[in-house]
Amino acid sequence: MEYTKEFQQVMDFYRNxxxxxxxxxxxxxSDTLMFFDGEDTYQVDNETYTDxxxxxxxxxxxxx
Numbered sequence: 782m783e784y785t786k787e788f789q790q791v792m793d794f795y796r797n798x799x800x801x802x803x804x805x806x807x808x809x810x811s812d813t814l815m816f817f818d819g820e821d822t823y824q825v826d827n828e829t830y831t832d833x834x835x836x837x838x839x840x841x842x843x844x845x
Contacts, residue, residue: 804838807831816842 784792798806811825823842825831831840 804831807838
């Protein structure tokens with residue numbers, strides 16, 4: 782499958798980083814993430830770090 786050069790860089794990053802590095806990246810960009818559930822808006826809780834919950838990344842959020 783062919784990707785644009787920019788998207789290929791993203792795919793390379795995703796494939797070539799460890800789960801811990803991905804966790805570090807999520808912590809790095811956490812202040813730019815926002816979540817919606819259809820009605821309410823949530824932001825990442827800056828008092829906690831993204832961490833592992835089993836094999837998944839756990840991102841703690843708070844209602845705006």
